[in-house]
Amino acid sequence: MTARLYSNENFPLPVVETLRRLGHDVLTTHDTGKSNAGIPDDEVLRFATEKGRAVLTHNRQDFIGLHRLNPDHAGIIVCTDNPDFPALAAKVHAQLEMLTTLQGQLVRVNRGS
Numbered sequence: 001m002t003a004r005l006y007s008n009e010n011f012p013l014p015v016v017e018t019l020r021r022l023g024h025d026v027l028t029t030h031d032t033g034k035s036n037a038g039i040p041d042d043e044v045l046r047f048a049t050e051k052g053r054a055v056l057t058h059n060r061q062d063f064i065g066l067h068r069l070n071p072d073h074a075g076i077i078v079c080t081d082n083p084d085f086p087a088l089a090a091k092v093h094a095q096l097e098m099l100t101t102l103q104g105q106l107v108r109v110n111r112g113s
Contacts, residue, residue: 003096005077006048008057009035016056018089024096027053042066049073054102056092067106075102079109 002023007016009029016026029035032047039047041062048055054075057063063076077095082088091109099105 001096001099001101003102004051004053004074005056006044006051006053008041008044008055008059009037009039010058011056011079012085012088014085015089015092018086019056019092022089022093024093025053026056027051045073045076054105054107060108064106071104071106073104075105075107077102077107077109080111082111 002025005019005024005026007026007028013028016028019026041059045055045063045066052074054077055063056077056079058079058081060078060080063078067073067076077092079088079092088109095107095109
């Protein structure tokens, strides 16, 4: 599936660029003028949901908690830190290829899997 994503400010730009080349529509906090603004995670999720985009983040604990509190969102993709950006992008892409929708989904992308 081609996904509409919103990358949290902690997510590496090289991964975003690779996902874009793979056909995904990725909006960044920089694109929206919200870089380094310290926006609370619940507001990040609300913004992404309003825009019909799944959040792409390394902030696993907080976003897993938000998903448990309210799974009515456009999707959350939580990734473990991986300095091998091409490998991380490939893993995110592979997970997306297996889905038909991200609506309400919590997708975990782990470095070792």
